[in-house]
Amino acid sequence: MAMLMEHQFKQLPADRQIDTKSFLDSVSHLPPFFDCLGSTVFSPIKSDVNGNISKIKAVYESNPVKYKTLQLILEGEKEQHSTEWPMVGATLALMWLKRGLKFIQVLLQSIADGERDEANPNLIRVNAKKAYELALKKYHGFLVKNLFQTALYAAPYKSDFLKALSKGRDVKEEVCIEKIRQFLINFSVTVDAIYAMYTKMNAEMEYRV
Numbered sequence: 001m002a003m004l005m006e007h008q009f010k011q012l013p014a015d016r017q018i019d020t021k022s023f024l025d026s027v028s029h030l031p032p033f034f035d036c037l038g039s040t041v042f043s044p045i046k047s048d049v050n051g052n053i054s055k056i057k058a059v060y061e062s063n064p065v066k067y068k069t070l071q072l073i074l075e076g077e078k079e080q081h082s083t084e085w086p087m088v089g090a091t092l093a094l095m096w097l098k099r100g101l102k103f104i105q106v107l108l109q110s111i112a113d114g115e116r117d118e119a120n121p122n123l124i125r126v127n128a129k130k131a132y133e134l135a136l137k138k139y140h141g142f143l144v145k146n147l148f149q150t151a152l153y154a155a156p157y158k159s160d161f162l163k164a165l166s167k168g169r170d171v172k173e174e175v176c177i178e179k180i181r182q183f184l185i186n187f188s189v190t191v192d193a194i195y196a197m198y199t200k201m202n203a204e205m206e207y208r209v
Contacts, residue, residue, distance in 0.1 A: 002166055003029070003032060003033065003164075003165050003167060004180065005183060006029070007025070007026050007029040007030075008186060009023075009026045009027075009189075010026070011186050011189075012186070012189055012193060016189075016196070018070045018071070018190060018193060018194065018197075019069060020064075020067055020070055020072075021060070021064070023070060023190070024053065024056065024057050027053055027097070028053055028057075030101070030104065031046045031050045033046075033104055034046035036156075036161055036164035036165055037128065037151075037155060037161070038154065041147060041148065041154065042151055045103070048096060049097060049100040051093075052097040055089070055090055055093035056094055056097070059089055059090040060090075070194065071201075073091070073094070074091050074094075074197065074203060075201075078201070078203075085203075086201075086203040087205065091203060094194065095198065098191060098194045098198070099136055100135075101191045102131075102191055103131045103132065103135040104131075104187075105131075105184065105187060106130055106131040106135055107128055107130070107131035108183070109184060111180065112180045112181050122157045122158050123157060123158065124156065124157070125152055128152050128155045129152050138206065138208075139206065139208055140209060162176040
């Protein structure tokens with residue numbers, strides 16, 4: 001569980017503004033999460049998450065004061081790109097990044113809530129399927145959907161997944177689940193705030209890849 005707990009997301013202020021540097025510091029440690037799912041089919045999500053983090057970071061580092069929060073990035077790019085926005089720059093990168101984060105959020109929450117296939121209680125296939133359907137499926141075309149359906153059947157045993165999250169250490173399941181719940185507190189608030197920001201700014205796009 002060390003992978004999650006060593007770089008927890010910060011508690012958001014009352015106005016739900018997300019400090020860009022703090023967000024990047026935490027989210028940059030999440031891509032290896034997808035290695036814990038075992039199947040190399042999840043590698044494209046990992047690569048996508050990495051690439052989008054790099055794009056947001058590049059925009060932030062171009063003017064850290066101007067882009068102190070994620071909302072300031074969206075507002076700045078909207079003003080700069082006008083008719084092209086939101087299909088440009090860090091706005092587009094964060095739009096896709098939040099979907100990868102939503103996948104992680106739903107998967108972990110489903111496991112923490114004890115959702116499982118009673119016939120195969122030690123598999124996380126049910127949890128991964130729920131996460132894919134809620135976070136990513138609607139944005140994927142036929143070929144990509146089929147690829148991920150195959151990946152879901154290759155999802156690891158829960159015990160192996162939790163051990164991978166614990167960086168190979170043998171940790172009791174109940175301890176792992178409690179740490180997942182702790183991680184989800186600030187992580188979920190952050191992910192939900194990003195989604196709310198995109199809705200409020202009418203920046204969401206629903207094209208398929």
